Amino acid sequence: MRQLIDKLKANRVLSEDEFTELIEKASEEDREYLFSQSRELAGKYYGNGIYTRGLIEISNYCKNDCYYCGIRKSNEKASRYRLTEEEILSCCEVGYELGFRTFVMQGGEDGYYTDDRMAHIISRIRSAYPDCAITLSLGERSKESYQRFFDAGANRYLLRHETADEAHYKALHPQNLSAAHRKQCLFWLKEAGFQVGSGFMVGSPGQTARHLAKDLLFLKELGPQMVGIGPFIRHQDTPFAKYESGSMEQTLLMIGILRLMFPNILIPATTALGTIHPFGREKGVLAGANVVMPNLSPLDVRKKYMLYDNKISSGVEAAEGLADLEQRMEEIGYHLLVDRGDCKKE
Numbered sequence: 001m002r003q004l005i006d007k008l009k010a011n012r013v014l015s016e017d018e019f020t021e022l023i024e025k026a027s028e029e030d031r032e033y034l035f036s037q038s039r040e041l042a043g044k045y046y047g048n049g050i051y052t053r054g055l056i057e058i059s060n061y062c063k064n065d066c067y068y069c070g071i072r073k074s075n076e077k078a079s080r081y082r083l084t085e086e087e088i089l090s091c092c093e094v095g096y097e098l099g100f101r102t103f104v105m106q107g108g109e110d111g112y113y114t115d116d117r118m119a120h121i122i123s124r125i126r127s128a129y130p131d132c133a134i135t136l137s138l139g140e141r142s143k144e145s146y147q148r149f150f151d152a153g154a155n156r157y158l159l160r161h162e163t164a165d166e167a168h169y170k171a172l173h174p175q176n177l178s179a180a181h182r183k184q185c186l187f188w189l190k191e192a193g194f195q196v197g198s199g200f201m202v203g204s205p206g207q208t209a210r211h212l213a214k215d216l217l218f219l220k221e222l223g224p225q226m227v228g229i230g231p232f233i234r235h236q237d238t239p240f241a242k243y244e245s246g247s248m249e250q251t252l253l254m255i256g257i258l259r260l261m262f263p264n265i266l267i268p269a270t271t272a273l274g275t276i277h278p279f280g281r282e283k284g285v286l287a288g289a290n291v292v293m294p295n296l297s298p299l300d301v302r303k304k305y306m307l308y309d310n311k312i313s314s315g316v317e318a319a320e321g322l323a324d325l326e327q328r329m330e331e332i333g334y335h336l337l338v339d340r341g342d343c344k345k346e
Protein backbone atom coordinates (compact mmCIF):
# COMPACT_ATOMS: atom_id res chain seq x y z
CA MET A 1 0.00 0.00 0.00
CA ARG A 2 2.90 2.36 0.71
CA GLN A 3 4.05 1.90 -2.84
CA LEU A 4 0.65 3.00 -4.05
CA ILE A 5 0.76 6.09 -1.83
CA ASP A 6 4.26 6.94 -3.08
CA LYS A 7 3.10 6.46 -6.65
CA LEU A 8 0.14 8.77 -6.04
CA LYS A 9 2.44 11.41 -4.60
CA ALA A 10 4.80 11.17 -7.55
CA ASN A 11 2.20 11.01 -10.34
CA ARG A 12 -0.63 12.89 -8.62
CA VAL A 13 -3.04 10.34 -9.99
CA LEU A 14 -3.67 6.60 -9.96
CA SER A 15 -5.77 4.34 -12.16
CA GLU A 16 -9.38 3.68 -11.20
CA ASP A 17 -8.42 0.21 -9.95
CA GLU A 18 -5.53 1.55 -7.90
CA PHE A 19 -7.64 4.30 -6.31
CA THR A 20 -10.31 1.74 -5.51
CA GLU A 21 -7.77 -0.51 -3.83
CA LEU A 22 -6.29 2.35 -1.80
CA ILE A 23 -9.74 3.52 -0.64
CA GLU A 24 -10.87 0.00 0.25
CA LYS A 25 -7.76 -1.34 1.85
CA ALA A 26 -5.71 1.43 3.47
CA SER A 27 -4.92 0.38 7.04
CA GLU A 28 -4.60 2.72 10.00
CA GLU A 29 -0.83 2.75 9.44
CA ASP A 30 -1.17 3.48 5.74
CA ARG A 31 -3.49 6.34 6.51
CA GLU A 32 -1.04 7.85 8.99
CA TYR A 33 1.70 7.54 6.40
CA LEU A 34 -0.53 9.23 3.83
CA PHE A 35 -1.50 12.05 6.24
CA SER A 36 2.13 12.78 7.05
CA GLN A 37 2.69 13.33 3.33
CA SER A 38 -0.48 15.33 2.75
CA ARG A 39 0.21 17.60 5.75
CA GLU A 40 3.69 18.23 4.51
CA LEU A 41 2.40 19.17 1.04
CA ALA A 42 -0.22 21.55 2.45
CA GLY A 43 2.55 23.08 4.56
CA LYS A 44 4.77 23.53 1.54
CA TYR A 45 2.19 25.78 -0.11
CA TYR A 46 0.32 27.28 2.81
CA GLY A 47 2.60 26.93 5.85
CA ASN A 48 0.62 26.72 9.07
CA GLY A 49 -1.94 29.23 7.85
CA ILE A 50 -5.61 28.40 7.57
CA TYR A 51 -7.87 30.56 5.41
CA THR A 52 -11.31 31.54 6.60
CA ARG A 53 -14.48 32.24 4.62
CA GLY A 54 -17.63 33.78 5.98
CA LEU A 55 -20.57 31.62 4.95
CA ILE A 56 -23.86 33.41 4.33
CA GLU A 57 -26.75 31.02 3.75
CA ILE A 58 -28.97 33.31 1.73
CA SER A 59 -32.04 31.09 1.23
CA ASN A 60 -33.39 27.67 2.06
CA TYR A 61 -36.05 27.76 -0.65
CA CYS A 62 -35.20 25.17 -3.29
CA LYS A 63 -36.87 23.99 -6.46
CA ASN A 64 -34.95 20.71 -6.35
CA ASP A 65 -35.78 17.57 -4.47
CA CYS A 66 -32.43 15.87 -3.84
CA TYR A 67 -33.09 12.77 -1.76
CA TYR A 68 -30.41 13.49 0.82
CA CYS A 69 -30.99 17.17 1.44
CA GLY A 70 -32.99 18.63 4.32
CA ILE A 71 -34.04 21.74 2.38
CA ARG A 72 -35.44 19.75 -0.56
CA LYS A 73 -38.66 21.09 -2.01
CA SER A 74 -40.83 18.27 -0.63
CA ASN A 75 -39.75 18.75 2.96
CA GLU A 76 -42.81 20.51 4.28
CA LYS A 77 -41.37 20.65 7.76
CA ALA A 78 -38.60 23.00 6.68
CA SER A 79 -39.40 26.53 7.74
CA ARG A 80 -38.42 28.65 4.76
CA TYR A 81 -36.57 31.96 4.71
CA ARG A 82 -34.63 34.11 2.34
CA LEU A 83 -32.35 37.04 3.10
CA THR A 84 -32.87 40.48 1.62
CA GLU A 85 -30.11 42.39 -0.09
CA GLU A 86 -29.75 44.58 3.01
CA GLU A 87 -29.49 41.55 5.28
CA ILE A 88 -26.80 40.03 3.09
CA LEU A 89 -24.86 43.30 3.09
CA SER A 90 -25.05 43.55 6.83
CA CYS A 91 -23.68 40.00 7.15
CA CYS A 92 -20.72 41.17 5.06
CA GLU A 93 -20.27 44.19 7.30
CA VAL A 94 -20.16 42.05 10.43
CA GLY A 95 -17.91 39.56 8.65
CA TYR A 96 -15.43 42.16 7.46
CA GLU A 97 -15.04 43.45 11.03
CA LEU A 98 -14.35 39.90 12.20
CA GLY A 99 -11.58 39.52 9.65
CA PHE A 100 -13.23 37.64 6.80
CA ARG A 101 -11.94 38.56 3.34
CA THR A 102 -14.06 36.05 1.44
CA PHE A 103 -17.84 35.96 1.55
CA VAL A 104 -19.59 32.84 0.38
CA MET A 105 -23.24 33.18 -0.58
CA GLN A 106 -24.83 29.75 -0.55
CA GLY A 107 -28.43 28.73 -0.96
CA GLY A 108 -31.02 26.42 -2.38
CA GLU A 109 -32.03 26.98 -6.00
CA ASP A 110 -34.41 29.80 -5.23
CA GLY A 111 -36.08 31.48 -8.22
CA TYR A 112 -36.44 34.70 -6.23
CA TYR A 113 -32.77 35.41 -6.91
CA THR A 114 -33.08 36.23 -10.58
CA ASP A 115 -29.98 37.16 -12.52
CA ASP A 116 -30.86 40.84 -12.08
CA ARG A 117 -31.31 40.61 -8.34
CA MET A 118 -28.21 38.51 -7.84
CA ALA A 119 -26.03 40.68 -10.07
CA HIS A 120 -27.16 43.71 -8.10
CA ILE A 121 -26.21 42.11 -4.78
CA ILE A 122 -22.84 41.01 -6.16
CA SER A 123 -21.97 44.44 -7.52
CA ARG A 124 -22.86 46.12 -4.25
CA ILE A 125 -20.60 43.77 -2.30
CA ARG A 126 -17.90 44.20 -4.93
CA SER A 127 -17.88 47.98 -4.57
CA ALA A 128 -18.18 47.98 -0.78
CA TYR A 129 -15.38 45.41 -0.30
CA PRO A 130 -12.90 45.70 -3.17
CA ASP A 131 -10.31 43.72 -1.21
CA CYS A 132 -12.58 40.70 -0.68
CA ALA A 133 -13.33 37.65 -2.76
CA ILE A 134 -16.97 36.86 -3.51
CA THR A 135 -17.87 33.19 -3.75
CA LEU A 136 -21.21 31.87 -4.91
CA SER A 137 -22.77 28.47 -4.27
CA LEU A 138 -26.22 28.68 -5.80
CA GLY A 139 -26.44 25.47 -7.76
CA GLU A 140 -27.10 24.95 -11.44
CA ARG A 141 -27.86 27.97 -13.59
CA SER A 142 -27.48 28.89 -17.24
CA LYS A 143 -24.15 29.70 -18.84
CA GLU A 144 -25.35 33.29 -19.32
CA SER A 145 -26.29 33.58 -15.69
CA TYR A 146 -22.84 32.43 -14.55
CA GLN A 147 -21.22 34.92 -16.92
CA ARG A 148 -23.33 37.76 -15.54
CA PHE A 149 -22.37 36.93 -11.98
CA PHE A 150 -18.72 36.85 -12.89
CA ASP A 151 -18.96 40.15 -14.74
CA ALA A 152 -20.75 41.68 -11.76
CA GLY A 153 -17.70 40.93 -9.63
CA ALA A 154 -17.99 37.40 -8.23
CA ASN A 155 -14.71 35.47 -8.27
CA ARG A 156 -15.38 31.92 -7.20
CA TYR A 157 -18.16 29.36 -7.49
CA LEU A 158 -18.68 26.21 -5.47
CA LEU A 159 -20.68 23.44 -7.11
CA ARG A 160 -20.04 19.97 -5.85
CA HIS A 161 -20.46 17.39 -8.58
CA GLU A 162 -21.86 15.16 -5.76
CA THR A 163 -20.99 11.92 -7.55
CA ALA A 164 -19.36 11.48 -10.95
CA ASP A 165 -21.13 8.22 -11.73
CA GLU A 166 -24.37 8.75 -13.66
CA ALA A 167 -26.24 5.76 -12.20
CA HIS A 168 -25.24 6.71 -8.67
CA TYR A 169 -26.24 10.32 -9.40
CA LYS A 170 -29.68 9.09 -10.42
CA ALA A 171 -29.94 7.14 -7.16
CA LEU A 172 -29.39 10.34 -5.16
CA HIS A 173 -31.43 12.80 -7.22
CA PRO A 174 -34.78 13.14 -8.96
CA GLN A 175 -34.66 11.93 -12.54
CA ASN A 176 -34.73 15.42 -14.07
CA LEU A 177 -31.23 16.03 -12.72
CA SER A 178 -28.11 14.46 -14.17
CA ALA A 179 -24.43 14.14 -13.44
CA ALA A 180 -23.74 15.13 -17.05
CA HIS A 181 -25.49 18.48 -16.67
CA ARG A 182 -23.93 19.17 -13.28
CA LYS A 183 -20.49 18.57 -14.83
CA GLN A 184 -21.41 20.77 -17.79
CA CYS A 185 -22.15 23.60 -15.33
CA LEU A 186 -18.68 23.24 -13.83
CA PHE A 187 -17.06 23.64 -17.24
CA TRP A 188 -19.26 26.68 -17.99
CA LEU A 189 -18.14 28.21 -14.72
CA LYS A 190 -14.52 27.74 -15.67
CA GLU A 191 -15.14 29.28 -19.08
CA ALA A 192 -16.82 32.27 -17.46
CA GLY A 193 -13.59 32.90 -15.55
CA PHE A 194 -14.48 31.62 -12.09
CA GLN A 195 -12.12 29.89 -9.72
CA VAL A 196 -14.10 26.71 -9.36
CA GLY A 197 -14.71 24.45 -6.40
CA SER A 198 -16.27 21.02 -6.66
CA GLY A 199 -16.56 17.99 -4.43
CA PHE A 200 -18.75 15.17 -3.21
CA MET A 201 -20.28 13.56 -0.17
CA VAL A 202 -18.50 10.62 1.38
CA GLY A 203 -20.61 7.62 2.37
CA SER A 204 -23.75 8.64 0.53
CA PRO A 205 -26.29 5.82 0.09
CA GLY A 206 -25.15 3.27 -2.48
CA GLN A 207 -21.65 4.71 -2.78
CA THR A 208 -18.79 2.27 -3.34
CA ALA A 209 -15.02 2.72 -3.31
CA ARG A 210 -15.13 2.61 -7.09
CA HIS A 211 -17.56 5.54 -7.15
CA LEU A 212 -15.10 7.49 -5.04
CA ALA A 213 -12.29 6.54 -7.41
CA LYS A 214 -14.39 7.93 -10.27
CA ASP A 215 -14.97 11.12 -8.30
CA LEU A 216 -11.23 11.57 -7.97
CA LEU A 217 -10.66 10.97 -11.68
CA PHE A 218 -13.39 13.42 -12.61
CA LEU A 219 -11.76 16.07 -10.42
CA LYS A 220 -8.47 15.43 -12.18
CA GLU A 221 -10.21 16.13 -15.47
CA LEU A 222 -11.84 19.30 -14.12
CA GLY A 223 -8.78 20.82 -12.48
CA PRO A 224 -10.55 22.74 -9.69
CA GLN A 225 -9.08 25.42 -7.40
CA MET A 226 -11.01 24.06 -4.45
CA VAL A 227 -12.47 20.70 -3.44
CA GLY A 228 -14.96 20.44 -0.59
CA ILE A 229 -15.98 17.07 0.73
CA GLY A 230 -17.86 15.96 3.81
CA PRO A 231 -19.60 12.88 5.13
CA PHE A 232 -23.18 12.28 4.09
CA ILE A 233 -25.32 12.83 7.20
CA ARG A 234 -28.92 11.72 7.19
CA HIS A 235 -31.78 14.14 7.64
CA GLN A 236 -34.87 12.78 9.37
CA ASP A 237 -37.35 14.36 6.95
CA THR A 238 -35.85 13.07 3.70
CA PRO A 239 -36.15 9.77 1.80
CA PHE A 240 -32.67 8.91 3.13
CA ALA A 241 -33.66 9.26 6.78
CA LYS A 242 -32.82 5.64 7.54
CA TYR A 243 -29.39 5.45 5.93
CA GLU A 244 -26.16 5.36 7.90
CA SER A 245 -24.04 8.47 7.80
CA GLY A 246 -20.65 8.47 6.13
CA SER A 247 -17.62 7.99 8.35
CA MET A 248 -15.07 10.48 9.49
CA GLU A 249 -12.25 8.04 8.75
CA GLN A 250 -13.18 7.67 5.13
CA THR A 251 -13.66 11.43 4.75
CA LEU A 252 -10.19 12.06 6.19
CA LEU A 253 -8.66 9.47 3.90
CA MET A 254 -10.25 11.22 0.90
CA ILE A 255 -8.93 14.61 2.09
CA GLY A 256 -5.45 13.14 2.31
CA ILE A 257 -5.70 11.63 -1.17
CA LEU A 258 -7.01 14.92 -2.60
CA ARG A 259 -4.04 16.78 -1.13
CA LEU A 260 -1.62 14.36 -2.79
CA MET A 261 -3.45 14.81 -6.09
CA PHE A 262 -3.70 18.60 -5.86
CA PRO A 263 -0.88 19.89 -3.63
CA ASN A 264 -1.72 23.59 -4.08
CA ILE A 265 -5.52 23.76 -3.98
CA LEU A 266 -7.94 24.90 -1.28
CA ILE A 267 -9.50 22.12 0.76
CA PRO A 268 -11.95 23.04 3.50
CA ALA A 269 -12.45 21.15 6.74
CA THR A 270 -16.22 21.25 6.27
CA THR A 271 -19.15 21.80 8.62
CA ALA A 272 -20.32 18.22 8.02
CA LEU A 273 -16.93 16.95 9.21
CA GLY A 274 -17.23 19.18 12.28
CA THR A 275 -20.74 17.86 12.85
CA ILE A 276 -19.92 14.14 12.96
CA HIS A 277 -17.00 14.51 15.36
CA PRO A 278 -16.14 17.18 17.97
CA PHE A 279 -12.60 17.38 16.56
CA GLY A 280 -13.56 16.76 12.94
CA ARG A 281 -12.30 20.12 11.79
CA GLU A 282 -8.91 19.71 13.46
CA LYS A 283 -8.55 16.21 12.08
CA GLY A 284 -9.40 17.56 8.63
CA VAL A 285 -6.58 20.09 8.88
CA LEU A 286 -4.19 17.38 10.04
CA ALA A 287 -5.17 15.32 6.98
CA GLY A 288 -4.34 18.19 4.62
CA ALA A 289 -7.24 20.69 4.68
CA ASN A 290 -6.40 24.40 4.80
CA VAL A 291 -9.71 26.30 4.87
CA VAL A 292 -12.54 26.75 7.38
CA MET A 293 -15.89 28.35 6.63
CA PRO A 294 -17.59 29.68 9.77
CA ASN A 295 -21.25 30.64 9.60
CA LEU A 296 -22.03 34.32 9.16
CA SER A 297 -25.77 33.97 8.53
CA PRO A 298 -28.11 35.94 10.80
CA LEU A 299 -28.67 34.01 14.04
CA ASP A 300 -32.42 33.61 13.58
CA VAL A 301 -32.11 31.72 10.28
CA ARG A 302 -29.18 29.44 11.05
CA LYS A 303 -31.25 26.57 12.37
CA LYS A 304 -33.37 26.74 9.23
CA TYR A 305 -30.56 25.97 6.82
CA MET A 306 -30.65 22.40 8.06
CA LEU A 307 -29.15 20.30 5.27
CA TYR A 308 -28.78 17.33 7.64
CA ASP A 309 -29.61 16.45 11.24
CA ASN A 310 -27.74 18.26 14.02
CA LYS A 311 -25.86 20.56 11.63
CA ILE A 312 -23.72 22.74 13.84
CA SER A 313 -24.02 26.50 13.53
CA SER A 314 -22.90 27.86 16.87
CA GLY A 315 -19.69 27.61 18.92
CA VAL A 316 -16.55 27.41 16.81
CA GLU A 317 -18.67 26.85 13.72
CA ALA A 318 -20.04 30.36 14.05
CA ALA A 319 -18.36 33.56 12.99
CA GLU A 320 -18.74 34.82 16.58
CA GLY A 321 -16.76 31.79 17.73
CA LEU A 322 -13.71 32.79 15.70
CA ALA A 323 -11.53 33.36 18.77
CA ASP A 324 -12.29 29.83 19.97
CA LEU A 325 -11.63 28.42 16.54
CA GLU A 326 -8.32 30.28 16.46
CA GLN A 327 -7.40 28.75 19.80
CA ARG A 328 -8.29 25.27 18.63
CA MET A 329 -6.20 25.72 15.50
CA GLU A 330 -3.28 26.93 17.64
CA GLU A 331 -3.55 23.82 19.75
CA ILE A 332 -2.69 21.74 16.69
CA GLY A 333 0.01 24.15 15.50
CA TYR A 334 -1.96 26.24 12.98
CA HIS A 335 -3.41 29.77 12.88
CA LEU A 336 -6.20 31.59 11.07
CA LEU A 337 -5.30 34.21 8.48
CA VAL A 338 -7.00 37.49 7.56
CA ASP A 339 -6.64 37.05 3.82
CA ARG A 340 -8.65 36.59 0.62
CA GLY A 341 -7.00 33.20 0.48
CA ASP A 342 -6.63 32.60 -3.23
CA CYS A 343 -5.32 29.32 -4.53
CA LYS A 344 -1.52 29.37 -4.74
CA LYS A 345 0.16 28.82 -8.08
CA GLU A 346 2.05 25.58 -8.55
Ligand code: SAH
Pocket residue numbers: 068069070106107108109137138139140158159160162200201230231232233234235272307308
Ligand atom coordinates in the same frame (compact mmCIF):
# COMPACT_ATOMS: atom_id res chain seq x y z
N1 SAH B 1 -27.95 24.39 -3.86
C1 SAH B 1 -26.52 24.52 -3.85
C2 SAH B 1 -25.94 24.37 -2.46
C3 SAH B 1 -26.19 23.04 -1.87
S1 SAH B 1 -25.82 22.84 -0.14
C4 SAH B 1 -25.97 23.53 -4.84
O1 SAH B 1 -26.71 22.86 -5.51
O2 SAH B 1 -24.75 23.46 -4.97
C5 SAH B 1 -24.12 22.44 -0.21
C6 SAH B 1 -23.74 20.97 -0.15
O3 SAH B 1 -24.25 20.36 1.01
C7 SAH B 1 -24.26 20.11 -1.26
O4 SAH B 1 -23.51 20.27 -2.42
C8 SAH B 1 -24.17 18.69 -0.67
O5 SAH B 1 -22.99 18.04 -1.07
C9 SAH B 1 -24.14 18.96 0.85
N2 SAH B 1 -25.26 18.26 1.52
C10 SAH B 1 -26.57 18.37 1.26
N3 SAH B 1 -27.27 17.50 2.03
C11 SAH B 1 -26.35 16.83 2.77
C12 SAH B 1 -26.43 15.78 3.73
N4 SAH B 1 -27.60 15.23 4.07
N5 SAH B 1 -25.29 15.35 4.30
C13 SAH B 1 -24.12 15.89 3.98
N6 SAH B 1 -23.96 16.86 3.06
C14 SAH B 1 -25.07 17.33 2.47
